[in-house]
Amino acid sequence: xxxxxxxxxIGVYVAGSVYIIWNLLKKTETQExxxxxxxxxxxxxxxxxxxLDERQMFESDDEVGTVYAQxxxxxxxxxxxxxxxxxxxxxTEE
Numbered sequence: 637x638x639x640x641x642x643x644x645x646i647g648v649y650v651a652g653s654v655y656i657i658w659n660l661l662k663k664t665e666t667q668e669x670x671x672x673x674x675x676x677x678x679x680x681x682x683x684x685x686x687x688l689d690e691r692q693m694f695e696s697d698d699e700v701g702t703v704y705a706q707x708x709x710x711x712x713x714x715x716x717x718x719x720x721x722x723x724x725x726x727x728t729e730e
Contacts, residue, residue, distance in 0.1 A: 675714040682707050 685704055 671714070672718065675711070675718055678707060678711050678714065682711050 685707065689704075
C-alpha cells in the first residue's frame with residue numbers, strides 16, 4: 637500500500653513538472669518571437685534612416701543625430717542578445 641502511494645505521488649510530481657516545463661517553454665518561445673520582431677522593426681528603421689541620409693547630414697546633426705545614435709545603440713544591444721547580423725542587415729556604423 638505504501639509503495640502505491642509513493643508511486644502515485646511520484647507520478648503526480650512528474651506530471652506537474654512536465655506541465656510546468658512545457659508552460660515555461662511556450663512563454664520563452666513567445667518572448668523570443670516578440671524580441672526578434674522588435675529587432676527586425678528597429679533594424680528596418682535604422683536601415684531606412686541610413687538610406688535617407690546618404691550624405692550623413694542628419695547623422696551628424698545634434699538633435700537628429702541623437703535619435704540616430706539611440707536607434708543604432710538599440711540595434712547593437714539587440715544584436716548582442718540575438719546574435720550578430722541577423723537577416724543579413726548591416727547595422728554597424730562606418
